[in-house]
Amino acid sequence: MxxxxxxxxxxxxxxxxxxxxxxxxxxxxxxxxxxxxxxxLFCDIDTYCSDPDTRDKDDLDxxxxxxxxxxxxxxxx
Numbered sequence: 001m002x003x004x005x006x007x008x009x010x011x012x013x014x015x016x017x018x019x020x021x022x023x024x025x026x027x028x029x030x031x032x033x034x035x036x037x038x039x040x041l042f043c044d045i046d047t048y049c050s051d052p053d054t055r056d057k058d059d060l061d062x063x064x065x066x067x068x069x070x071x072x073x074x075x076x077x
Contacts, residue, residue, distance in 0.1 A: 002041070006070045012062040013050045015069070020045060037075045044068040 001022065005015040023042050030038065049059035060068065 002069050002073045006066060006073055012048065012065050016045050016048055037072050041069060041072040
């Protein structure tokens with residue numbers, strides 16, 4: 001799913017909802033390095049705000065989140 005978002009095939013809002021749902025329901029015991037990358041992305045999504053009117057200076061916008069996802073994907077490959 002990260003690759004779909006990075007490629008622009010799904011929106012940031014859709015990625016946010018899907019990733020949070022998958023991350024929270026995942027039961028796989030990932031190696032620590034993989035888990036840390038996925039957890040960091042979870043934290044990035046937690047700071048994402050889709051609404052520019054309510055976004056503050058510490059929140060990520062769509063492009064910020066896409067960049068963080070791209071960085072995570074590079075670390076995972």
